[in-house]
Amino acid sequence: MTKICSTIVLAALSLGGLCMTGCETSHSESDKPNITGGNTHKETTTTRNPITGDVSTSHSEQRTP
Numbered sequence: 001m002t003k004i005c006s007t008i009v010l011a012a013l014s015l016g017g018l019c020m021t022g023c024e025t026s027h028s029e030s031d032k033p034n035i036t037g038g039n040t041h042k043e044t045t046t047t048r049n050p051i052t053g054d055v056s057t058s059h060s061e062q063r064t065p
Contacts, residue, residue: 023047023048023050024047024049024050025045025046025047026045027044027045027046029041029042029043029044030042034063037065038064039064040061040062040063040064041062041064042060042061043059043060044058044059
């Protein structure tokens with residue numbers, strides 16, 4: 001009986017650990033001068049869910065004159 005309870009507790013802790021790890025996120029930014037003398041700011045964020053394998057990426061770009 002003790003072995004069964006230990007197995008159940010270990011399985012619950014392992015599953016809980018997977019749920020707590022969450023998604024992996026990476027973020028990058030860059031600033032570069034543009035031809036008109038202004039600035040171009042780019043941001044990219046990529047999020048990966050290690051449980052489902054889903055990946056999503058968002059890009060944004062802002063230009064100043």
